[in-house]
Amino acid sequence: MNVSLAFVEGGKQIWQKLDIPEDSTIRQVILVSGILDDMPHIDLETHKVGIYGKIADLSDTLHEGDRIEIYRPITADPATVKRRKIVAGDD
Numbered sequence: 001m002n003v004s005l006a007f008v009e010g011g012k013q014i015w016q017k018l019d020i021p022e023d024s025t026i027r028q029v030i031l032v033s034g035i036l037d038d039m040p041h042i043d044l045e046t047h048k049v050g051i052y053g054k055i056a057d058l059s060d061t062l063h064e065g066d067r068i069e070i071y072r073p074i075t076a077d078p079a080t081v082k083r084r085k086i087v088a089g090d091d
Contacts, residue, residue: 003062005033007042007070014038026051026068027058035070047071 001022007014016033026049036042048071050056062068 001062001064003029003065004067005029005035005070006067007035007039009039009072020062024062025058026056026060026062029062029068030058030070042070046073 001020003018003020005016018029018033020029044058048055049058050069051066
């Protein structure tokens with residue numbers, strides 16, 4: 001079964017296509033992909049994951065064509081950033 005894995009950070013984009021056994025979980029695919037070797041700071045206990053933009057659990061089973069996404073933690077509240085820009089006159 002074919003799936004893909006995506007992660008973007010600091011202008012670097014990782015996109016892997018993987019051929020996996022049926023009934024594979026998100027966690028299994030991430031571990032097999034080798035992305036954690038290339039990006040050791042990714043912590044599966046704190047980074048959220050999803051499939052096509054919907055949050056998912058590491059234990060979720062994948063289907064043909066799914067795209068697994070690993071999301072970076074939010075470092076700033078978007079509403080706070082917008083308020084700072086307005087106050088600074090940068091809108």
